[in-house]
Amino acid sequence: SQTIHQWPATLVQPVGSPLSLECTVEGTSNPNLYWYRQAAGRGLQLLFYSVGIGQISSEVPQNLSASRPQDRQFILSSKKLLLSDSGFYLCAWKLEVVNSPLHFGNGTRLTVT
């Protein structure tokens, strides 16, 4: 069966510090991978998605970047965090089939102080 691992679960970082969130998927090959964010009082916003190694689609201009160095690894990064980067970050995967659902990780609660 497929599993998704996302870490860390919580993170408190000062403004201007770097960020690296990692997500890995097991039990499937060539999944689509996603990063979503829920800011306080807001909905679930798509940040990045990837349909293959090295292929990243950025949805919202921002202080973040994503990379997919391996087939089942998706990394969210920032060189310098802003207060507005605080939120709940969710990684997800799905098969590259139209009717395949998203499967979410447990999320990372990021607080930028």
Added chain:
Amino acid sequence: ILNVEQSPQSLHVQEGDSTNFTCSFPSSNFYALHWYRWETAKSPEALFVMTLNGDEKKKGRISATLNTKEGYSYLYIKGSQPEDSATYLCAPSEAAGNKLTFGGGTRVLVKP
């Protein structure tokens, strides 16, 4: 960016009552419509993925319908129970089904 609207934003339902709410999305370039349930302190879980106009899906007391021509989907909860309390999210997909943009969600609170 795809414009996805869910209404109402929130609703309170008495235990045992039935309810429904709406997801509206652009009808052009449609691939699929996803519904998820997001309970507090958990991750979103998939309820349905619907692709065909007129499609109806059912999972226990929860069901959904899809109208791709006019761009809307309804989610129904029959005989609401406290465990149905959650935020219900819809997401149409584009880019050959690879890109999913979520609506703001409908937050349902079922009162005992």
